[in-house]
Amino acid sequence: MKTGKDRVKPDKPGKPDRQDKPDKQGKRDKGERDHVPVLSDLEPEQASPEDCIFCRIVAGELPSRQVYADDHAVAFLDINAWHRGHTLVIPRRHVVDLVAGEPSLPEIAPAVDAVARMLNERLAPDGMNILSSAGRVAGQTVFHAHVHVIPRYADQPGFTHLVNPVEVPDGELDSVWRQISAAP
Ligand code: AMP
Numbered sequence: 001m002k003t004g005k006d007r008v009k010p011d012k013p014g015k016p017d018r019q020d021k022p023d024k025q026g027k028r029d030k031g032e033r034d035h036v037p038v039l040s041d042l043e044p045e046q047a048s049p050e051d052c053i054f055c056r057i058v059a060g061e062l063p064s065r066q067v068y069a070d071d072h073a074v075a076f077l078d079i080n081a082w083h084r085g086h087t088l089v090i091p092r093r094h095v096v097d098l099v100a101g102e103p104s105l106p107e108i109a110p111a112v113d114a115v116a117r118m119l120n121e122r123l124a125p126d127g128m129n130i131l132s133s134a135g136r137v138a139g140q141t142v143f144h145a146h147v148h149v150i151p152r153y154a155d156q157p158g159f160t161h162l163v164n165p166v167e168v169p170d171g172e173l174d175s176v177w178r179q180i181s182a183a184p
């Protein structure tokens, strides 16, 4: 019979030994229920631009619903929009997140500003969130830096309704894309 102890995730072969963290190692021994995940439990982030979906979007190898581009940044609709007009602003160069490597936030800040104002003007939302996640623990799932610009609407207010993982039909994404892209 399996016990909680049996389910404790073993150290992965080839991963650095975590004996240098005796307090956290101690917690693991008590079983899964008490185990507090630590960063070193997680798979390493994909680092290579060749494997990066956002680099492939920048290169034009993968399609996107682009709404903005400048010398440093590209912006396109999020394929799983949390709210109507949810857009991602990314640096053209591959950088894992906004706090890794050479600073990328300063170079994409003008694009974030332009996109937020454009969404405000074209979609007339009731509010807007601008956020970025750095690291798996923070919720990051694509490891090419990006800023989410998320128009918000009064019928789904506040942080509790921010993340809204409802599948959005292609037709709906196309419709908002047309509305954003329409000449002013
Ligand atoms: P994060 O979870 O903060 O790393 O955000 C990554 C975002 O990228 C998610 O909201 C995904 O829906 C979005 N995403 C993943 N692949 C694509 C894609 N091919 N085109 C547009 N958005 C994507």
Ligand code: ZN
Residues within 6 Å of the ligand: 049, 052, 053, 054, 055, 056, 093, 094, 095, 143, 144
């Ligand atoms: Zn990339």
